[in-house]
Amino acid sequence: MKTISIRLEDSIYEELGNMLDEMGQTKQTFYETFTRTALRERSIPFIIKAPLADQSNNNRKIEAFERLEAIRRENKKEIDFNKEREEAMNEKYGIVD
Structure with a gap:
């Protein structure tokens, strides 16, 4: 039989212990069952996935694109992309000196 060592944050360790106590299990049986x-x-007996993208951030990007597209359609003249980019960066991050 082999022994393993796992580092967990104190709060996680205690929360896991409390949950397993409620189930009548020990950490030993938990890890054996998992393995x-x-x-x-x-x-792995659970799904591992990346967190979902922040939808509000995506919505702001879409809205910014739609504003630029509306400007492009209204104005048949050339767009100053450097100016547009600067304004977009100022809107996102604030004016930086």
Whole structure:
């Protein structure tokens, strides 16, 4: 039998302990069950995925694009992209000296 060591933040360790106590389990049985399930199913027994993108940030990007597109359609003249970029950066980050 092998021994492993895992580092967890104190709060996570205690929260896990409390949850397992409520289930009548120990950390030992938790990790053994996790490992056996992973080996039996040949996969990690839960979904690992990247967090969803901030939708409000995406909406602001779409709105900014739509404003630029409306300006482009209204004005048949050339757009000063450097000026537009500077204004967009100022709107996003504030005016930087």
